[in-house]
Amino acid sequence: MPKTMTTIEIDYSRYGYAKRINVPLFKRERSIEPGDRVKVIGDDGPERIAIVAALVDAGRKAILEFDELPAA
Amino acid sequence: MPGAVETVVNAAVRNYGEYRSVTTDGLGLFTVSVFAIDDSRSENDILAALPQRSFARITVGAVTRAGYGLLPTSTDDPDLPPAVAAIQQVHFDIVLPSLDDTRLVALDPLDDEDLEYAARDHLVIAVERLLALFGPREQK
Numbered sequence: 334m335p336k337t338m339t340t341i342e343i344d345y346s347r348y349g350y351a352k353r354i355n356v357p358l359f360k361r362e363r364s365i366e367p368g369d370r371v372k373v374i375g376d377d378g379p380e381r382i383a384i385v386a387a388l389v390d391a392g393r394k395a396i397l398e399f400d401e402l403p404a405a
Numbered sequence: 406m407p408g409a410v411e412t413v414v415n416a417a418v419r420n421y422g423e424y425r426s427v428t429t430d431g432l433g434l435f436t437v438s439v440f441a442i443d444d445s446r447s448e449n450d451i452l453a454a455l456p457q458r459s460f461a462r463i464t465v466g467a468v469t470r471a472g473y474g475l476l477p478t479s480t481d482d483p484d485l486p487p488a489v490a491a492i493q494q495v496h497f498d499i500v501l502p503s504l505d506d507t508r509l510v511a512l513d514p515l516d517d518e519d520l521e522y523a524a525r526d527h528l529v530i531a532v533e534r535l536l537a538l539f540g541p542r543e544q545k
Contacts (some may be wrong), residue, residue, distance in 0.1 A: 344416040345495075346438035346492030347453050347480060355482065357419055359515045376412045378456045393515070 339364070339371045340396070345378040353386065353398050363392055371397065409536060411507055413437055414528045417501060422513045427478075432509055435528055436476070436498035437535065441465070446495045450543050454488035461539040471538055474500030501531040 339362055348354045358365070365371060369385045383397035417435040424434035440451045452460060468475055479493035504527045506520065514520045 336430050342412065342415050342419070344420065344438055344473050345455060346440070347420075348485070350456055350486045351482075351484055351489065352486075353484045355484070357422060357515060359419065359521070360518065376409075376416070376457055379458075393513075 334370070336364075339369070341373050341395075342381075343373055343375040345375040353396060354383075355389070355396050355398050356392055357394050358392070362395075365395060371395075373397065373399070407535055409542075409543065410529060410532050413532045413536065414525055417528055417532070418514055421522045421524075422515060432503070433514075434476075435499070435501040435504070435524070435531075436478075436530070437501065439463070439497050439499055440492055441495045441497055443495055446492055451492050451495070454486070454492050457530075457545070459542050459544050461542045467538050468499055468535075471535070472502075473535060476500060501528060501535070504528075 339353050341356060341358075341362060343354065343356055365385050365388075367387055368381055371385060373381045373383050381399055381401070383399045386396040386398045388395055417437060421435055424436065425431060428434060440446075442448050442451070445482060465475065476498045477496070478498045479496050481493075485493075489499040504524050506523060508517065508523075510518050514524055
C-alpha cells in the first residue's frame with residue numbers, strides 16, 4: 334500500500350521564498366524518510382510539494398527542498 | 406477554530422522547542438512571528454520578501470499594552486534567501502503567555518501528543534485575543 338503524503342504546515346515568515354528549509358517535526362510526522370515527497374502548507378501561502386532531503390537532529394527535524402519557488 | 410487562529414497556534418507549538426536555546430529556565434516559548442517597519446526597512450521590503458498573499462498590521466504599543474512580550478529575534482540560516490535575510494533585523498516574536506504545566510520542563514511538546522493538545526487549548530485563547538488586536542487582513 335503506498336504511503337499517504339504527509340502534510341507539514343510551516344510558518345512562511347521564518348522561511349520566505351527559501352528553496353531549502355529546516356523544519357521541526359511533530360512526533361506524528363516523523364514517519365517521513367529522505368526522498369519522500371510532502372505537502373507543505375502555511376499561513377496564507379501557496380500549497381507546495383517538497384522532497385525530504387535529509388533528517389537531522391535525530392530525526393526531530395527535516396530539511397525540505399522545494400522543486401519550485403512560490404509565485405511572488 | 407478559525408483558520409487564522411489554527412495556523413498561528415500550529416506555528417507556535419511547532420516552534421516552541423526552538424526557543425529553548427534563548428531562555429534561561431530551559432523552557433521554550435510560544436510565539437507569533439512578526440516584522441516591524443522602521444527607517445531601514447519599509448512595508449514593501451517586507452511584503453516583497455514573503456510569499457504570504459495577505460497580511461495585517463498592529464502597533465508595537467497595542468502589543469505591549471495588552472501584556473504580550475515582544476522579542477527581537479532573527480534566523481541566521483545560511484539557506485535563507487537574501488531578501489528574507491535582509492529583513493531579519495526587523496523580525497520580532499510576540500510572546501504568548503506561558504503554559505503552567507510541569508511537563509514542559511522535561512518534554513518537548515512535539516513529542517507528546519497529549520501535551521500538544523493541552524498547549525493548544527491554552528494557546529487558542531491567547532491567540533484569539535491577540536489577533537483581535539490586529540487591523541483587518543489585507544491582500545498584498
